[in-house]
Amino acid sequence: MSHPARQESGPELDPIVWQLQVDLAAAFRLAAQMNWHESVGNHFSVAVSADGTKFLLNPRWRHFALIRASDLLLLDSNDPDTTPGPDAPDPSAWCIHGGLHAALPTARCVLHVHPPYATALAALADPELKPIDQSTARFFRRVAIDRDYGGIADDRAEAARLVRVLGSQRRMLMGNHGVLTVGNTVAEAFEDLYFLERAAQTLMLAYASGRPLHVLTDALAERTAQDWDEYSAAAFAHFADLKEMLFRNDPSFAT
Numbered sequence: 001m002s003h004p005a006r007q008e009s010g011p012e013l014d015p016i017v018w019q020l021q022v023d024l025a026a027a028f029r030l031a032a033q034m035n036w037h038e039s040v041g042n043h044f045s046v047a048v049s050a051d052g053t054k055f056l057l058n059p060r061w062r063h064f065a066l067i068r069a070s071d072l073l074l075l076d077s078n079d080p081d082t083t084p085g086p087d088a089p090d091p092s093a094w095c096i097h098g099g100l101h102a103a104l105p106t107a108r109c110v111l112h113v114h115p116p117y118a119t120a121l122a123a124l125a126d127p128e129l130k131p132i133d134q135s136t137a138r139f140f141r142r143v144a145i146d147r148d149y150g151g152i153a154d155d156r157a158e159a160a161r162l163v164r165v166l167g168s169q170r171r172m173l174m175g176n177h178g179v180l181t182v183g184n185t186v187a188e189a190f191e192d193l194y195f196l197e198r199a200a201q202t203l204m205l206a207y208a209s210g211r212p213l214h215v216l217t218d219a220l221a222e223r224t225a226q227d228w229d230e231y232s233a234a235a236f237a238h239f240a241d242l243k244e245m246l247f248r249n250d251p252s253f254a255t
């Protein structure tokens with residue numbers, strides 16, 4: 001959802017694609033501000049074609065804090081000449097994100113990072129996101145957990161494996177690795193990433209106290225998770241306001 005007071009037109013001919021570029025660039029800038037980035041790695045993508053084979057991805061080895069809408073690569077997961085070119089994307093990201101979009105055309109946006117708290121939680125022998133407050137309960141029985149980390153993968157088999165692990169969920173806690181969220185829009189995938197890291201922070205801080213957890217009952221956790229559905233539109237309000245803050249502080253992301 002764009003802010004009504006903003007002109008977000010750009011050099012691209014297709015205004016819908018340009019809006020996706022602006023939103024994705026905003027997500028990169030915001031992820032850096034929230035300290036979810038890691039060096040010049042990690043990737044966000046958005047499907048552009050209905051079948052998901054054409055998608056936007058960040059350029060290789062560019063810091064999230066500097067990414068502009070016009071920097072984003074428009075890729076085709078069926079194009080075998082994608083990776084050898086001079087503007088080639090990271091091969092692992094091209095393979096994994098391309099595979100995910102092609103297998104899940106409804107997953108319009110895919111966000112993957114290694115944020116500190118969720119990654120620490122993912123490194124525990126028991127990485128379950130236990131419902132101990134409202135934010136953790138948002139994810140009750142609503143997160144896929146990948147327990148088969150196998151190193152840095154760059155083949156389609158890894159993408160197919162992640163699709164199987166994700167199943168019908170929209171969030172994945174990737175054991176010994178990080179997190180992944182998918183959404184119909186950048187705003188929705190971003191909101192899930194935001195709350196996933198917040199929930200993991202709360203749980204890890206509670207664990208760090210060394211005191212026993214007071215875990216919500218399954219019934220209360222389930223009811224709380226369902227109550228979150230009433231607030232699904234908040235994702236758009238949150239993302240619109242975060243974008244507005246970016247426009248005020250450094251509008252270069254939208255160029």
Ligand SMILES: [Zn+2]
Pocket residue numbers: 042112113114177178
């Ligand atoms: Zn990763």
